[in-house]
Amino acid sequence: MVNNKIYLKVSEDDPDVAYLYLPGHPGERKENIIKAQIRLYDIIKNYKGPDIYLDIDQKDNVIGIEILG
Numbered sequence: 404m405v406n407n408k409i410y411l412k413v414s415e416d417d418p419d420v421a422y423l424y425l426p427g428h429p430g431e432r433k434e435n436i437i438k439a440q441i442r443l444y445d446i447i448k449n450y451k452g453p454d455i456y457l458d459i460d461q462k463d464n465v466i467g468i469e470i471l472g
Contacts, residue, residue: 406427
């Protein structure tokens with residue numbers, strides 16, 4: 404089922420790691436949904452902040468954001 408809400412999940416193992424599920428994300432533990440992952444450090448010159456990855460689906464939509472504090 405496609406989720407139409409924003410949902411933040413903090414890792415049970417590491418409180419400095421979280422995943423933000425965006426509208427359109429099919430849910431946890433789904434396989435083969437991520438086509439690409441873009442790291443902010445790679446696209447923003449002189450980025451200063453937490454390590455953030457954008458998850459892109461097969462239709463080129465951002466469906467999740469992984470935050471590593």
